[in-house]
Amino acid sequence: MFNIIQTAIFITLLLSLLTISLAKFEKSIIYYIIFCLISPNLILGDTTITFEIVAFLFYIPIVIVKRREIFVLKKVFLFRQLFLLIPLIAFISSLIAEMKYGSNLNVIALFGYLRIIILIWVLQYCNEKLGKDYVLDKILSLVILINIIVSLIQLLNPSSVDLFYNFYFRPSLTPLEEVMYLGYFNRAYGTFGSPVLLGVFSVFAFSFYLVQIAGKKQQKFLISKLLGSTILGLMALSKSAILGIPLLLLLAYGLMLIGFIKLNNSKFLILPLVSLPTVLIIIYVLKQMNTSILWYTNYLTNPLAAFDTRYSLDSGILISTYSTIKENLVFGVGLTVLNGDFLGDSMYTTILYTIGLVGSMIYVIFFTLSFVISIYNKKIASIIMLVSILLMGFSLPVHLELMTVPFFAYIFSELEDRERKMTYDILLVRKKGLN
Numbered sequence: 433m434f435n436i437i438q439t440a441i442f443i444t445l446l447l448s449l450l451t452i453s454l455a456k457f458e459k460s461i462i463y464y465i466i467f468c469l470i471s472p473n474l475i476l477g478d479t480t481i482t483f484e485i486v487a488f489l490f491y492i493p494i495v496i497v498k499r500r501e502i503f504v505l506k507k508v509f510l511f512r513q514l515f516l517l518i519p520l521i522a523f524i525s526s527l528i529a530e531m532k533y534g535s536n537l538n539v540i541a542l543f544g545y546l547r548i549i550i551l552i553w554v555l556q557y558c559n560e561k562l563g564k565d566y567v568l569d570k571i572l573s574l575v576i577l578i579n580i581i582v583s584l585i586q587l588l589n590p591s592s593v594d595l596f597y598n599f600y601f602r603p604s605l606t607p608l609e610e611v612m613y614l615g616y617f618n619r620a621y622g623t624f625g626s627p628v629l630l631g632v633f634s635v636f637a638f639s640f641y642l643v644q645i646a647g648k649k650q651q652k653f654l655i656s657k658l659l660g661s662t663i664l665g666l667m668a669l670s671k672s673a674i675l676g677i678p679l680l681l682l683l684a685y686g687l688m689l690i691g692f693i694k695l696n697n698s699k700f701l702i703l704p705l706v707s708l709p710t711v712l713i714i715i716y717v718l719k720q721m722n723t724s725i726l727w728y729t730n731y732l733t734n735p736l737a738a739f740d741t742r743y744s745l746d747s748g749i750l751i752s753t754y755s756t757i758k759e760n761l762v763f764g765v766g767l768t769v770l771n772g773d774f775l776g777d778s779m780y781t782t783i784l785y786t787i788g789l790v791g792s793m794i795y796v797i798f799f800t801l802s803f804v805i806s807i808y809n810k811k812i813a814s815i816i817m818l819v820s821i822l823l824m825g826f827s828l829p830v831h832l833e834l835m836t837v838p839f840f841a842y843i844f845s846e847l848e849d850r851e852r853k854m855t856y857d858i859l860l861v862r863k864k865g866l867n
Contacts, residue, residue, distance in 0.1 A: 438472035439457040442483060445471050449487055453494045456562045461554045462570050464491055468834055469575050469633075470576045470623045472599035480602050486832050488547055491854040495554055502557045503550075505712045511552055514798055519545040526766025534772060541767035548837060555841035556848070564845045565644065569651045571838050572637045575623075576660045577620070579630065583620035583667045587721060590616035600625035615845055619723060620667035624835075628777065631670020637821040638677050639663035640839075642684055648697035655699065659710050663854045666714045669728050672827040679733065680820060685694050693812055739826070749774050750781070756782050767782035779825030795831070805847055814846045 447469045453460040473485035581772045597612045605625040622630040634656035665673020687693045718725040752772045764787045806814040817839050830836045
């Protein structure tokens with residue numbers, strides 16, 4: 433019965449995406465991202481296929497036919513093109529590891545890198561046509577709403593684990609496998625199939641709506657959406673959200689105090705007073721439901737304890753992984769995990785392991801340039817989002833996550849707006865000089 437329902441949902445969402453792609457192409461990437469984040473998997477025998485992969489194979493040919501100019505390389509688009517070096521380095525690292533260890537090239541993982549980059553480019557095109565604030569708000573609004581509903585079902589009906597296990601399990605989601613063994617949900621997993629993924633998503637969403645409120649943007653129900661993202665992080669019992677959200681709030685107020693943020697909305701000043709009662713009510717309700725919420729909120733008094741996990745340097749399950757990184761520090765070992773190694777949940781470990789210091793420099797250049805340009809031009813949204821990505825990198829390899837794609841696209845769009853302006857100013861000066 434579960435298989436019939438999830439197959440029907442999967443096919444319905446796929447057909448809806450293809451219809452939107454042909455009728456309203458500019459909005460199609462919005463629905464691609466939304467559907468990927470909420471759709472159940474397709475199960476064919478013993479094989480589990482995600483919506484993201486199947487939809488991509490149908491969607492990208494439409495993109496190429498209708499808007500092939502998206503993929504034209506231009507000098508002014510430095511930031512989006514910088515990321516093209518990453519799969520190239522990953523490919524070279526894989527070949528070196530193949531000669532050294534006899535490992536095989538992971539073509540699927542390489543395809544994953546390319547897929548993320550292509551989706552960023554398509555989203556940037558959508559940002560240019562519809563506006564980056566509109567696009568990101570549309571994606572986040574619906575995903576937040578659906579995940580609040582799903583999370584409530586999971587917490588109010590813990591035995592629904594069978595349903596959501598069938599819907600969202602794949603081999604990489606070990607938390608969902610563990611909760612299936614328990615037989616009930618002990619915290620919210622949402623449509624992500626993992627409380628860690630749900631918590632990280634809540635922080636990303638919070639970072640966007642925090643800046644939107646400060647700038648008094650035109651999107652509706654901004655405070656409700658910000659509270660919704662906070663509630664998701666709490667229901668997931670996520671250390672990432674419980675520590676990340678207050679840190680972003682403190683950063684925003686700190687930037688405001690030094691005059692870096694120009695406050696356009698007085699509601700921003702009373703945001704803690706508005707949100708605190710909601711947070712306390714949710715914590716109280718979760719405590720009454722016998723969850724471990726108080727154990728997680730205790731990290732607020734000792735944030736560094738969050739790093740004292742099974743992934744420590746001198747103990748735990750990453751000892752072999754760190755040893756492999758030290759032996760292959762320059763190029764890494766590519767996209768295939770060697771026997772005995774475990775990558776864990778850190779973006780930083782994953783980058784060093786797969787593409788070494790050479791590939792890491794691409795990310796260092798990107799983040800450094802992004803921060804410098806964003807600070808110089810007072811691009812507050814980019815600054816807050818960049819900080820949230822770096823923070824969440826300790827919890828998850830977010831550089832490979834679909835949920836991060838809209839945020840990278842937003843940041844790239846902000847940075848490239850500056851490049852377009854500089855190019856226009858240079859041309860204008862030259863024109864005046866000729867006259």
